[in-house]
Amino acid sequence: MSTNLKLSDADTRRASIIAAALSVFAQSGYGSTPVAAVAAKAGISQAYVFKLYPTKEVLFVAAMERCYEIILETLTAAADTAPDGSPEGILEAMGEAYARLIVDRDILMIQVHAQSAADIPAVKAVVRRGLATLVRLAKARSGASDAAVQSFIAFGQLCHLIVTTDLTELNDDWAQTLWKGMSHY
Amino acid sequence: MSTNLKLSDADTRRASIIAAALSVFAQSGYGSTPVAAVAAKAGISQAYVFKLYPTKEVLFVAAMERCYEIILETLTAAADTAPDGSPEGILEAMGEAYARLIVDRDILMIQVHAQSAADIPAVKAVVRRGLATLVRLAKARSGASDAAVQSFIAFGQLCHLIVTTDLTELNDDWAQTLWKGMSHY
DNA sequence: CAATTTAGTGAGTGATTAATCACTCAAATT
Protein backbone atom coordinates (compact mmCIF):
# COMPACT_ATOMS: atom_id res chain seq x y z
CA MET A 1 0.00 0.00 0.00
CA SER A 2 1.07 3.64 0.32
CA THR A 3 4.52 4.36 1.63
CA ASN A 4 4.74 4.71 5.35
CA LEU A 5 6.75 7.79 6.20
CA LYS A 6 7.42 7.17 9.85
CA LEU A 7 7.88 3.71 11.25
CA SER A 8 7.60 3.20 14.96
CA ASP A 9 9.44 0.49 16.73
CA ALA A 10 7.50 -2.22 18.47
CA ASP A 11 7.58 -0.61 21.90
CA THR A 12 6.09 2.63 20.64
CA ARG A 13 3.41 0.61 18.92
CA ARG A 14 2.73 -1.35 22.06
CA ALA A 15 2.14 1.91 23.89
CA SER A 16 -0.28 3.22 21.31
CA ILE A 17 -2.07 -0.11 21.22
CA ILE A 18 -2.73 -0.17 24.96
CA ALA A 19 -3.78 3.48 24.83
CA ALA A 20 -6.32 2.47 22.20
CA ALA A 21 -7.28 -0.64 24.12
CA LEU A 22 -7.85 1.37 27.29
CA SER A 23 -10.27 3.65 25.52
CA VAL A 24 -12.07 1.05 23.44
CA PHE A 25 -12.44 -1.58 26.16
CA ALA A 26 -13.65 1.18 28.48
CA GLN A 27 -16.51 1.84 26.12
CA SER A 28 -17.86 -1.67 25.56
CA GLY A 29 -16.16 -4.00 28.00
CA TYR A 30 -14.26 -7.21 27.46
CA GLY A 31 -16.86 -9.47 25.94
CA SER A 32 -18.41 -6.89 23.66
CA THR A 33 -15.42 -5.21 22.05
CA PRO A 34 -13.73 -6.91 19.11
CA VAL A 35 -9.97 -6.69 18.86
CA ALA A 36 -10.56 -5.16 15.43
CA ALA A 37 -11.95 -2.09 17.20
CA VAL A 38 -8.73 -1.69 19.13
CA ALA A 39 -6.71 -2.03 15.94
CA ALA A 40 -8.86 0.54 14.18
CA LYS A 41 -8.50 3.01 17.03
CA ALA A 42 -4.73 2.49 17.06
CA GLY A 43 -4.66 2.95 13.30
CA ILE A 44 -2.97 -0.36 12.53
CA SER A 45 -4.02 -3.76 11.27
CA GLN A 46 -5.68 -6.33 13.47
CA ALA A 47 -3.00 -8.82 12.52
CA TYR A 48 -0.28 -6.69 14.04
CA VAL A 49 -2.20 -6.25 17.27
CA PHE A 50 -2.27 -10.03 17.55
CA LYS A 51 1.42 -10.17 16.80
CA LEU A 52 2.22 -7.90 19.74
CA TYR A 53 -0.48 -9.27 22.05
CA PRO A 54 -1.08 -12.96 21.39
CA THR A 55 -4.66 -13.12 22.69
CA LYS A 56 -7.50 -10.76 23.45
CA GLU A 57 -7.19 -11.71 27.09
CA VAL A 58 -3.54 -10.68 27.22
CA LEU A 59 -4.42 -7.40 25.56
CA PHE A 60 -7.17 -6.66 28.03
CA VAL A 61 -4.97 -7.48 30.98
CA ALA A 62 -2.27 -5.18 29.61
CA ALA A 63 -4.80 -2.38 29.40
CA MET A 64 -5.86 -3.08 32.98
CA GLU A 65 -2.28 -2.93 34.16
CA ARG A 66 -1.78 0.41 32.48
CA CYS A 67 -4.94 1.62 34.17
CA TYR A 68 -3.71 0.73 37.66
CA GLU A 69 -0.34 2.21 36.82
CA ILE A 70 -1.99 5.55 36.09
CA ILE A 71 -4.10 5.42 39.23
CA LEU A 72 -1.12 4.63 41.41
CA GLU A 73 0.98 7.40 39.93
CA THR A 74 -1.80 9.92 40.42
CA LEU A 75 -2.57 8.97 44.00
CA THR A 76 1.08 8.87 44.95
CA ALA A 77 1.57 12.38 43.63
CA ALA A 78 -1.57 13.55 45.43
CA ALA A 79 -0.37 12.13 48.74
CA ASP A 80 2.86 14.12 48.39
CA THR A 81 1.16 17.41 47.70
CA ALA A 82 -1.50 17.18 50.41
CA PRO A 83 -1.64 20.55 52.20
CA ASP A 84 -2.95 19.12 55.44
CA GLY A 85 -0.71 16.46 56.95
CA SER A 86 -3.45 14.72 58.92
CA PRO A 87 -4.48 11.18 57.93
CA GLU A 88 -7.96 12.34 56.95
CA GLY A 89 -6.49 15.26 55.03
CA ILE A 90 -4.22 13.03 53.00
CA LEU A 91 -7.00 10.55 52.29
CA GLU A 92 -9.20 13.43 51.25
CA ALA A 93 -6.51 14.73 48.91
CA MET A 94 -6.19 11.27 47.36
CA GLY A 95 -9.94 11.10 46.89
CA GLU A 96 -10.00 14.42 45.15
CA ALA A 97 -7.11 13.43 42.90
CA TYR A 98 -8.97 10.27 41.97
CA ALA A 99 -12.05 12.32 41.24
CA ARG A 100 -10.14 14.53 38.85
CA LEU A 101 -8.56 11.48 37.26
CA ILE A 102 -11.80 9.81 36.33
CA VAL A 103 -13.52 12.68 34.61
CA ASP A 104 -12.62 11.07 31.28
CA ARG A 105 -14.36 7.83 32.39
CA ASP A 106 -11.91 5.42 30.75
CA ILE A 107 -9.94 4.70 33.90
CA LEU A 108 -13.15 4.19 35.79
CA MET A 109 -14.91 2.03 33.22
CA ILE A 110 -11.99 -0.31 32.76
CA GLN A 111 -12.24 -1.14 36.44
CA VAL A 112 -15.97 -1.75 36.19
CA HIS A 113 -15.50 -4.01 33.18
CA ALA A 114 -12.61 -5.81 34.83
CA GLN A 115 -14.78 -6.59 37.82
CA SER A 116 -17.37 -8.01 35.46
CA ALA A 117 -14.75 -10.14 33.72
CA ALA A 118 -13.21 -11.37 36.95
CA ASP A 119 -14.17 -14.95 36.19
CA ILE A 120 -11.12 -14.94 33.93
CA PRO A 121 -8.33 -15.89 36.35
CA ALA A 122 -5.77 -13.48 34.94
CA VAL A 123 -8.23 -10.61 35.20
CA LYS A 124 -9.11 -11.47 38.77
CA ALA A 125 -5.44 -11.64 39.67
CA VAL A 126 -4.72 -8.19 38.28
CA VAL A 127 -7.72 -6.64 40.02
CA ARG A 128 -6.48 -8.11 43.27
CA ARG A 129 -2.95 -6.83 42.70
CA GLY A 130 -4.15 -3.35 41.79
CA LEU A 131 -6.39 -3.24 44.83
CA ALA A 132 -3.60 -4.47 47.08
CA THR A 133 -1.21 -1.78 45.92
CA LEU A 134 -3.90 0.87 46.24
CA VAL A 135 -4.89 -0.11 49.77
CA ARG A 136 -1.28 -0.36 50.90
CA LEU A 137 -0.52 3.03 49.39
CA ALA A 138 -3.51 4.67 51.07
CA LYS A 139 -2.62 3.12 54.38
CA ALA A 140 1.11 3.86 54.25
CA ARG A 141 0.89 7.40 52.95
CA SER A 142 -2.03 8.60 55.03
CA GLY A 143 -1.52 6.63 58.19
CA ALA A 144 -5.29 6.53 58.51
CA SER A 145 -7.17 3.80 60.33
CA ASP A 146 -8.29 0.60 58.64
CA ALA A 147 -11.86 1.78 58.88
CA ALA A 148 -11.04 5.05 57.12
CA VAL A 149 -9.22 3.25 54.30
CA GLN A 150 -12.08 0.80 53.95
CA SER A 151 -14.49 3.69 53.69
CA PHE A 152 -12.22 5.35 51.14
CA ILE A 153 -12.49 2.32 48.88
CA ALA A 154 -16.22 1.87 49.50
CA PHE A 155 -16.97 5.41 48.40
CA GLY A 156 -14.74 4.93 45.40
CA GLN A 157 -16.98 2.05 44.41
CA LEU A 158 -20.06 4.17 44.97
CA CYS A 159 -18.50 6.73 42.67
CA HIS A 160 -18.16 4.06 39.98
CA LEU A 161 -21.84 3.27 40.27
CA ILE A 162 -22.80 6.93 40.06
CA VAL A 163 -20.76 7.45 36.92
CA THR A 164 -21.83 4.30 35.06
CA THR A 165 -25.47 5.15 35.53
CA ASP A 166 -24.99 8.89 34.93
CA LEU A 167 -26.72 9.69 38.18
CA THR A 168 -25.50 13.25 38.05
CA GLU A 169 -27.94 13.91 35.22
CA LEU A 170 -30.82 13.18 37.56
CA ASN A 171 -32.44 15.64 39.92
CA ASP A 172 -34.54 13.11 41.82
CA ASP A 173 -34.19 13.04 45.56
CA TRP A 174 -32.87 9.48 45.70
CA ALA A 175 -30.14 10.33 43.20
CA GLN A 176 -29.16 13.34 45.27
CA THR A 177 -28.91 11.11 48.31
CA LEU A 178 -26.26 9.00 46.61
CA TRP A 179 -24.53 11.93 45.07
CA LYS A 180 -24.43 14.35 47.98
CA GLY A 181 -21.05 15.21 49.46
CA MET A 182 -19.22 13.60 46.57
CA SER A 183 -19.40 16.93 44.81
CA HIS A 184 -15.86 16.83 43.50
CA TYR A 185 -16.63 13.81 41.30
CA MET B 1 -38.65 -36.32 19.36
CA SER B 2 -39.83 -38.30 22.40
CA THR B 3 -43.28 -37.57 23.77
CA ASN B 4 -43.37 -34.81 26.30
CA LEU B 5 -45.44 -35.89 29.27
CA LYS B 6 -45.95 -32.57 31.00
CA LEU B 7 -46.33 -29.33 29.11
CA SER B 8 -46.06 -26.06 30.94
CA ASP B 9 -47.90 -23.02 29.87
CA ALA B 10 -45.96 -20.04 28.63
CA ASP B 11 -45.90 -18.22 31.93
CA THR B 12 -44.37 -21.13 33.76
CA ARG B 13 -41.80 -21.39 31.02
CA ARG B 14 -41.07 -17.72 31.24
CA ALA B 15 -40.37 -18.14 34.94
CA SER B 16 -38.00 -21.02 34.42
CA ILE B 17 -36.26 -19.17 31.60
CA ILE B 18 -35.51 -16.12 33.70
CA ALA B 19 -34.39 -18.35 36.55
CA ALA B 20 -31.95 -19.94 34.15
CA ALA B 21 -30.99 -16.57 32.70
CA LEU B 22 -30.32 -15.19 36.16
CA SER B 23 -27.90 -17.97 36.92
CA VAL B 24 -26.19 -18.17 33.53
CA PHE B 25 -25.79 -14.43 32.97
CA ALA B 26 -24.49 -14.16 36.53
CA GLN B 27 -21.67 -16.49 35.61
CA SER B 28 -20.39 -14.91 32.42
CA GLY B 29 -22.10 -11.56 31.99
CA TYR B 30 -24.06 -10.12 29.10
CA GLY B 31 -21.51 -10.09 26.31
CA SER B 32 -19.97 -13.45 27.04
CA THR B 33 -22.99 -15.69 27.57
CA PRO B 34 -24.77 -17.07 24.53
CA VAL B 35 -28.53 -17.36 24.65
CA ALA B 36 -28.02 -21.04 23.88
CA ALA B 37 -26.56 -21.42 27.36
CA VAL B 38 -29.71 -20.04 28.91
CA ALA B 39 -31.83 -22.42 26.83
CA ALA B 40 -29.67 -25.37 27.83
CA LYS B 41 -29.92 -24.48 31.51
CA ALA B 42 -33.69 -24.12 31.22
CA GLY B 43 -33.87 -27.44 29.41
CA ILE B 44 -35.64 -26.11 26.33
CA SER B 45 -34.69 -25.21 22.80
CA GLN B 46 -33.00 -21.94 21.92
CA ALA B 47 -35.76 -21.23 19.42
CA TYR B 48 -38.40 -21.19 22.12
CA VAL B 49 -36.39 -18.85 24.30
CA PHE B 50 -36.39 -16.44 21.38
CA LYS B 51 -40.10 -16.91 20.95
CA LEU B 52 -40.76 -15.82 24.54
CA TYR B 53 -38.01 -13.17 24.67
CA PRO B 54 -37.47 -11.59 21.27
CA THR B 55 -33.87 -10.47 21.80
CA LYS B 56 -30.97 -11.26 24.08
CA GLU B 57 -31.19 -7.75 25.43
CA VAL B 58 -34.82 -8.18 26.46
CA LEU B 59 -33.93 -11.46 28.12
CA PHE B 60 -31.10 -9.90 30.08
CA VAL B 61 -33.24 -7.00 31.19
CA ALA B 62 -35.95 -9.42 32.34
CA ALA B 63 -33.36 -11.25 34.43
CA MET B 64 -32.23 -7.95 35.91
CA GLU B 65 -35.78 -7.04 36.79
CA ARG B 66 -36.27 -10.34 38.56
CA CYS B 67 -33.05 -9.70 40.44
CA TYR B 68 -34.20 -6.35 41.78
CA GLU B 69 -37.58 -7.85 42.58
CA ILE B 70 -35.89 -10.41 44.82
CA ILE B 71 -33.71 -7.79 46.50
CA LEU B 72 -36.64 -5.54 47.18
CA GLU B 73 -38.75 -8.34 48.64
CA THR B 74 -35.93 -9.42 50.90
CA LEU B 75 -35.09 -5.97 52.17
CA THR B 76 -38.72 -5.09 52.73
CA ALA B 77 -39.18 -8.19 54.84
CA ALA B 78 -35.99 -7.42 56.76
CA ALA B 79 -37.13 -3.92 57.56
CA ASP B 80 -40.34 -5.32 59.04
CA THR B 81 -38.62 -7.82 61.28
CA ALA B 82 -35.90 -5.51 62.60
CA PRO B 83 -35.68 -6.03 66.38
CA ASP B 84 -34.32 -2.56 67.07
CA GLY B 85 -36.55 0.22 65.83
CA SER B 86 -33.79 2.82 65.50
CA PRO B 87 -32.84 4.07 62.02
CA GLU B 88 -29.36 2.55 62.31
CA GLY B 89 -30.83 -0.68 63.63
CA ILE B 90 -33.18 -1.01 60.66
CA LEU B 91 -30.46 -0.18 58.15
CA GLU B 92 -28.23 -2.74 59.86
CA ALA B 93 -30.96 -5.34 59.61
CA MET B 94 -31.37 -4.62 55.92
CA GLY B 95 -27.64 -4.94 55.40
CA GLU B 96 -27.58 -8.30 57.10
CA ALA B 97 -30.53 -9.49 55.06
CA TYR B 98 -28.73 -8.44 51.89
CA ALA B 99 -25.64 -10.26 53.06
CA ARG B 100 -27.59 -13.47 53.52
CA LEU B 101 -29.24 -12.99 50.14
CA ILE B 102 -26.05 -12.80 48.16
CA VAL B 103 -24.34 -15.89 49.46
CA ASP B 104 -25.32 -17.64 46.24
CA ARG B 105 -23.61 -14.88 44.22
CA ASP B 106 -26.12 -14.78 41.36
CA ILE B 107 -28.02 -11.77 42.66
CA LEU B 108 -24.77 -9.96 43.23
CA MET B 109 -23.09 -10.82 39.94
CA ILE B 110 -26.07 -9.79 37.84
CA GLN B 111 -25.74 -6.32 39.30
CA VAL B 112 -22.03 -6.22 38.56
CA HIS B 113 -22.60 -7.35 34.99
CA ALA B 114 -25.48 -4.92 34.58
CA GLN B 115 -23.25 -2.07 35.62
CA SER B 116 -20.74 -3.20 33.02
CA ALA B 117 -23.43 -3.35 30.34
CA ALA B 118 -24.92 0.01 31.25
CA ASP B 119 -24.02 1.47 27.87
CA ILE B 120 -27.13 -0.34 26.65
CA PRO B 121 -29.86 2.20 27.36
CA ALA B 122 -32.44 -0.32 28.57
CA VAL B 123 -29.92 -1.79 30.99
CA LYS B 124 -28.97 1.59 32.35
CA ALA B 125 -32.61 2.47 32.82
CA VAL B 126 -33.32 -0.65 34.84
CA VAL B 127 -30.25 -0.18 37.04
CA ARG B 128 -31.45 3.33 37.76
CA ARG B 129 -34.96 2.15 38.55
CA GLY B 130 -33.72 -0.61 40.83
CA LEU B 131 -31.42 1.76 42.63
CA ALA B 132 -34.17 4.34 43.00
CA THR B 133 -36.53 1.87 44.58
CA LEU B 134 -33.81 0.56 46.85
CA VAL B 135 -32.77 4.00 48.09
CA ARG B 136 -36.34 5.07 48.62
CA LEU B 137 -37.08 1.90 50.53
CA ALA B 138 -34.05 2.27 52.75
CA LYS B 139 -34.89 5.88 53.44
CA ALA B 140 -38.59 5.38 54.05
CA ARG B 141 -38.35 2.26 56.18
CA SER B 142 -35.37 3.22 58.30
CA GLY B 143 -35.85 6.96 58.52
CA ALA B 144 -32.07 7.24 58.54
CA SER B 145 -30.19 10.28 57.34
CA ASP B 146 -29.17 10.74 53.72
CA ALA B 147 -25.56 10.22 54.72
CA ALA B 148 -26.38 6.91 56.38
CA VAL B 149 -28.29 5.68 53.35
CA GLN B 150 -25.47 6.78 51.07
CA SER B 151 -23.03 4.85 53.21
CA PHE B 152 -25.34 1.86 53.14
CA ILE B 153 -25.16 1.77 49.34
CA ALA B 154 -21.42 2.49 49.26
CA PHE B 155 -20.66 -0.47 51.49
CA GLY B 156 -22.96 -2.61 49.41
CA GLN B 157 -20.78 -1.77 46.43
CA LEU B 158 -17.66 -2.58 48.42
CA CYS B 159 -19.24 -5.91 49.20
CA HIS B 160 -19.68 -6.57 45.48
CA LEU B 161 -16.00 -5.91 44.92
CA ILE B 162 -15.00 -8.22 47.75
CA VAL B 163 -17.12 -11.05 46.42
CA THR B 164 -16.14 -10.75 42.75
CA THR B 165 -12.46 -10.91 43.63
CA ASP B 166 -12.92 -13.56 46.32
CA LEU B 167 -11.09 -11.40 48.83
CA THR B 168 -12.29 -13.58 51.67
CA GLU B 169 -9.93 -16.30 50.52
CA LEU B 170 -6.99 -14.00 51.20
CA ASN B 171 -5.27 -13.52 54.56
CA ASP B 172 -3.17 -10.54 53.53
CA ASP B 173 -3.44 -7.43 55.66
CA TRP B 174 -4.79 -5.25 52.86
CA ALA B 175 -7.56 -7.74 52.17
CA GLN B 176 -8.46 -7.79 55.86
CA THR B 177 -8.67 -4.01 55.78
CA LEU B 178 -11.37 -4.14 53.16
CA TRP B 179 -13.10 -7.09 54.70
CA LYS B 180 -13.11 -6.12 58.36
CA GLY B 181 -16.45 -5.36 60.00
CA MET B 182 -18.37 -6.75 57.06
CA SER B 183 -18.22 -10.12 58.78
CA HIS B 184 -21.78 -11.05 57.98
CA TYR B 185 -21.08 -11.10 54.29
C1' DC C 1 -64.73 -35.53 15.64
C1' DA C 2 -62.99 -31.49 13.11
C1' DA C 3 -60.82 -27.14 13.65
C1' DT C 4 -58.07 -24.07 15.83
C1' DT C 5 -54.92 -22.58 19.01
C1' DT C 6 -50.80 -23.27 21.90
C1' DA C 7 -46.27 -25.30 23.16
C1' DG C 8 -42.29 -26.53 21.32
C1' DT C 9 -38.34 -27.86 18.14
C1' DG C 10 -34.60 -29.07 14.26
C1' DA C 11 -32.34 -27.24 11.08
C1' DG C 12 -30.72 -23.64 9.31
C1' DT C 13 -28.57 -18.43 7.94
C1' DG C 14 -25.88 -14.47 7.74
C1' DA C 15 -22.93 -11.86 10.38
C1' DT C 16 -19.26 -11.42 13.51
C1' DT C 17 -14.92 -12.50 15.39
C1' DA C 18 -10.55 -14.52 17.51
C1' DA C 19 -6.68 -16.06 15.55
C1' DT C 20 -3.42 -17.51 11.53
C1' DC C 21 -0.65 -17.22 7.45
C1' DA C 22 1.68 -15.99 3.64
C1' DC C 23 3.27 -12.22 2.27
C1' DT C 24 5.61 -7.16 1.26
C1' DC C 25 8.62 -3.47 2.02
C1' DA C 26 12.18 -0.91 4.12
C1' DA C 27 16.08 -0.57 6.93
C1' DA C 28 20.14 -2.42 9.03
C1' DT C 29 24.03 -5.56 8.60
C1' DT C 30 27.71 -7.94 6.25
Place this chain on the structure above:
DNA sequence: AATTTGAGTGATTAATCACTCACTAAATTG
Protein backbone atom coordinates in the same frame (compact mmCIF):
# COMPACT_ATOMS: atom_id res chain seq x y z
C1' DA D 1 25.65 -5.64 -3.58
C1' DA D 2 23.66 -9.37 -1.10
C1' DT D 3 21.43 -10.88 3.05
C1' DT D 4 19.04 -10.67 7.13
C1' DT D 5 15.85 -8.69 10.22
C1' DG D 6 11.93 -6.25 11.86
C1' DA D 7 7.56 -3.72 10.98
C1' DG D 8 3.42 -4.26 9.07
C1' DT D 9 -0.68 -5.98 6.26
C1' DG D 10 -4.55 -8.46 3.26
C1' DA D 11 -6.81 -12.40 2.95
C1' DT D 12 -8.54 -16.22 5.05
C1' DT D 13 -10.30 -19.66 8.46
C1' DA D 14 -12.85 -22.03 11.67
C1' DA D 15 -15.89 -21.25 15.08
C1' DT D 16 -19.46 -18.94 17.44
C1' DC D 17 -23.73 -16.59 17.89
C1' DA D 18 -28.08 -13.94 17.49
C1' DC D 19 -31.94 -14.78 15.33
C1' DT D 20 -35.48 -17.09 11.82
C1' DC D 21 -38.56 -20.39 9.78
C1' DA D 22 -40.98 -24.25 8.53
C1' DC D 23 -42.78 -27.54 10.87
C1' DT D 24 -45.06 -31.14 14.50
C1' DA D 25 -47.44 -32.71 18.70
C1' DA D 26 -50.65 -31.74 22.02
C1' DA D 27 -54.37 -29.40 24.11
C1' DT D 28 -58.68 -26.91 23.64
C1' DT D 29 -62.93 -25.67 21.72
C1' DG D 30 -67.28 -26.02 19.25
